[in-house]
Amino acid sequence: MSARCCAGQLACCCGNAGCSYCCGPKVRQSRSTRFMYALYFILVVIICCIMMSNTVANEMREHIPYFEDICKGIKAGDTCEKLVGYSAVYRVCFGMACFFFLFCLLTLNVNNSKSCRAYIHNGFWFFKLLLLGAMCSGAFFIPDQETFLNAWRYVGAVGGFLFIVIQLLLLVEFAHKWNKNWTAGTATNKLWYASLSLVTLVAYSITTGGLIWMAVFYTQKDGCLENKILLGVNGGLCLLMSVVSISPSVRDRQPHSGILQSGLISCYVTYLTFSALSSKPAEVVLDEHGKNVTICVPNFGQDLYRDKTLVAGLGTAILCVCILYSCLTSTTRSSSDALQGRYTAPELEVARCCFCFGSGGEDTEEKRNMKEGPRVIYDEKKSTVYSYAYFHFMFFLASLYVMMTVTNWFNYESANIETFFSGSWSIFWVKMASCWICVLLYLGTLVAPLCRPSPQYSV
Numbered sequence: 001m002s003a004r005c006c007a008g009q010l011a012c013c014c015g016n017a018g019c020s021y022c023c024g025p026k027v028r029q030s031r032s033t034r035f036m037y038a039l040y041f042i043l044v045v046i047i048c049c050i051m052m053s054n055t056v057a058n059e060m061r062e063h064i065p066y067f068e069d070i071c072k073g074i075k076a077g078d079t080c081e082k083l084v085g086y087s088a089v090y091r092v093c094f095g096m097a098c099f100f101f102l103f104c105l106l107t108l109n110v111n112n113s114k115s116c117r118a119y120i121h122n123g124f125w126f127f128k129l130l131l132l133g134a135m136c137s138g139a140f141f142i143p144d145q146e147t148f149l150n151a152w153r154y155v156g157a158v159g160g161f162l163f164i165v166i167q168l169l170l171l172v173e174f175a176h177k178w179n180k181n182w183t184a185g186t187a188t189n190k191l192w193y194a195s196l197s198l199v200t201l202v203a204y205s206i207t208t209g210g211l212i213w214m215a216v217f218y219t220q221k222d223g224c225l226e227n228k229i230l231l232g233v234n235g236g237l238c239l240l241m242s243v244v245s246i247s248p249s250v251r252d253r254q255p256h257s258g259i260l261q262s263g264l265i266s267c268y269v270t271y272l273t274f275s276a277l278s279s280k281p282a283e284v285v286l287d288e289h290g291k292n293v294t295i296c297v298p299n300f301g302q303d304l305y306r307d308k309t310l311v312a313g314l315g316t317a318i319l320c321v322c323i324l325y326s327c328l329t330s331t332t333r334s335s336s337d338a339l340q341g342r343y344t345a346p347e348l349e350v351a352r353c354c355f356c357f358g359s360g361g362e363d364t365e366e367k368r369n370m371k372e373g374p375r376v377i378y379d380e381k382k383s384t385v386y387s388y389a390y391f392h393f394m395f396f397l398a399s400l401y402v403m404m405t406v407t408n409w410f411n412y413e414s415a416n417i418e419t420f421f422s423g424s425w426s427i428f429w430v431k432m433a434s435c436w437i438c439v440l441l442y443l444g445t446l447v448a449p450l451c452r453p454s455p456q457y458s459v
Contacts, residue, residue, distance in 0.1 A: 029113070030385040033122045038324055040132055041395055044096045045320050048089045048406050057084050082140065086412040090149055093156070093403035095136030100396040107388035121388050157409070159400030164430075166397070168438045171268060172445060175261040183256055196260055203263030210270040211235050217298040218277050224296040227277060230432065234273045237439045238266035244446055253449040265442045269435050276431035281423035327398045 050056050057080075061067050071080040082088065103121065110118050142148050178199075185192035211231060218227045244250060245262040282294045408414075409426035 029122060034386075034391070036125055037391075037395065038327070040129065041096070041327070041398070042320055042324060044092060044132070044136065044399075045323070045402055045406075048092055048402060051084050051088045051092070052086070052406055086407040087145070087149055088140075089403060089407050090152055090156070091139035091142070092136045093399050094139045094142075094152055095134075096132065097159075097396050097399040097403075099132045099135050100392045100399060104389050104392035104396060107392060110384065110388045112383055118384070118388070153412070156400045156403045159397050160404040160409075163394075163397035163401040164434050165437060165441075166394070168434065168441055171438065172261075172265065172442050175264040175442070176256070176445065178264070179258055179260040180256045182260075183258075196258075200258075200260045200263045203260070203267045207238055207263065207266040207270045210267075210274060211238075214274060214277060218296055220295060223283075227280075227296055230273065230277070234269055234435060237436075238262075238269055241265060241439060241442060244443060249450060250446050254446065257446060261442070265438060269439060272431055272435035272438070276428050276435065279423055279427045279431060281425060281428075323398055323402060327394050 060080075064070070067080075071077055071083075077083075106117055107121050110121070112118065113122060179196070182192050182196050186196075211234075214227075215231055218224065219231070241262040242259055245257050245259055250257050280296075283296050405427075408424050409430055411424055411426045
């Protein structure tokens with residue numbers, strides 16, 4: 001590695017560009033910055049999962065020499081019990097949440113990358129890592145830990161639910177945007193009708209097939225009454241959304257309303273129903289021979305669930321990917337505009353298969369906003385690509401959501417990462433509540449204009 005490359009990597013720790021792989025390909029400043037914050041976030045999430053793992057704690061106790069002496073030396077208890085379990089995760093996530101909330105306040109109303117606050121946001125990565133570590137470590141020295149943990153638990157619950165609601169709002173907005181964009185193309189090309197019909201057919205096929213599949217494998221002729229009721233209720237809600245979306249009164253106020261949106265939301269409701277039923281604790285009954293038998297769950301896949309280490313590892317990886325994806329996709333400029341009720345005028349819509357990405361005009365404007373450096377493409381020369389404050393606020397909420405999810409929401413005292421994916425009533429009801437909130441939000445976008453006609457409800 002050349003001296004110039006080493007100097008460049010050292011400079012990226014303090015400079016105004018993210019770690020832009022000084023010896024690698026060029027990257028955009030906005031993307032490298034978000035990548036670095038996401039890297040910090042994933043690092044803390046992994047630490048939280050390790051803290052909730054009994055397997056890791058036992059391995060450390062057995063293989064680290066003088067383990068108890070080290071624990072007493074750092075005043076973490078005889079077996080470092082203060083560094084593991086739900087209380088440790090609460091403290092670490094408190095530090096991470098404070099870190100992102102501090103930067104949210106710091107970057108309020110930053111509209112270009114030339115201000116001092118923008119330089120802080122886009123650089124000084126080594127010092128930010130030290131700050132994040134100091135905040136997470138400092139949370140262990142908060143006095144009156146019992147009061148702090150009880151209060152912080154409710155703050156985490158509110159923030160976690162708010163994170164879920166924002167993701168559901170963006171999902172509803174995504175469904176409306178998809179339909180409106182492709183409907184705009186039907187004025188010039190009738191093939192867009194075929195595309196709309198195909199996607200709608202696929203969505204309803206997945207919904208119908210999913211509900212039938214769950215009715216077969218998650219219910220039995222005798223018993224499983226809760227599963228039968230939930231499947232019936234959620235299936236009925238999918239039918240209700242479809243009927244309301246094409247009702248004459250709704251179509252009169254919202255010409256772009258249709259069964260594509262209701263099909264996509266129904267598909268997501270089906271997924272949440274499956275996820276909730278999979279998270280439900282297993283029901284065990286005695287058969288005629290006096291043996292314990294698990295009912296209301298599929299028979300296949302039981303061997304996989306017996307390997308708790310494998311399930312915990314795969315589940316943790318999937319959890320990290322899903323949360324990170326939700327954070328990054330919900331922090332774009334278009335997502336921020338959608339949450340504030342700012343939409344593109346229907347007559348300006350240009351139908352595209354990949355409608356989530358900018359149009360050609362937007363790309364041209366983005367190129368004018370770029371300035372290439374040696375290894376960094378400065379794509380925020382005139383204005384910011386995304387809202388810095390909103391970006392940090394979403395990661396603040398994600399920190400609270402991770403804290404509540406990893407500690408099993410309100411079943412925190414018995415939580416550990418090995419049994420996290422084997423079933424929990426808290427997670428089950430959180431997912432079912434998310435399912436019903438999603439339905440209410442979608443129905444609200446259809447019914448609200450009938451009660452109070454206003455442009456802000458037009459989607």
